[in-house]
Amino acid sequence: MICLRCGGCCHNLDIFVVNPDRIREDGSIDPHDPDSMIMKPSGKKCPHLFFQAGPDGSGVETAVCSIHHLPCYQGSPCQQFEQMGPEDDVCMMSDYFRKLDDRKRSRLTLF
Numbered sequence: 001m002i003c004l005r006c007g008g009c010c011h012n013l014d015i016f017v018v019n020p021d022r023i024r025e026d027g028s029i030d031p032h033d034p035d036s037m038i039m040k041p042s043g044k045k046c047p048h049l050f051f052q053a054g055p056d057g058s059g060v061e062t063a064v065c066s067i068h069h070l071p072c073y074q075g076s077p078c079q080q081f082e083q084m085g086p087e088d089d090v091c092m093m094s095d096y097f098r099k100l101d102d103r104k105r106s107r108l109t110l111f
């Protein structure tokens with residue numbers, strides 16, 4: 001699956017993520033610490049997610065995971081998460097999440 005770096009899954013999924021307050025200096029977490037992982041509910045932005053301008057200068061921002069390179073990310077639910085669809089095709093969920101957000105926004109405008 002080719003990730004478009006939209007950040008949709010890091011915002012819209014219920015998922016356990018690494019607790020930012022429990023990351024040790026070497027980038028790891030204590031696997032025996034029950035507070036090393038926290039629940040990130042659907043609709044809430046992950047504390048590790050940020051956006052930055054793409055290298056092409058178009059002004060389009062891409063999602064970045066601030067812990068992707070750290071040892072604590074290894075073995076996490078995010079690292080093990082596999083999207084549906086062919087390996088060499090773009091992520092199908094990106095479009096779905098975008099439409100979901102559009103619908104939520106139009107509902108807010110209506111009421």
Ligand code: SF4
Binds near residue numbers: 006008091092097
């Ligand atoms: S929804 Fe798909 S394209 Fe968007 S960040 Fe997640 S994996 Fe990548």
Ligand code: SF4
Binds near residue numbers: 017046047049068
């Ligand atoms: S930890 Fe990284 S990959 Fe997982 S939800 Fe947060 S930003 Fe996304």
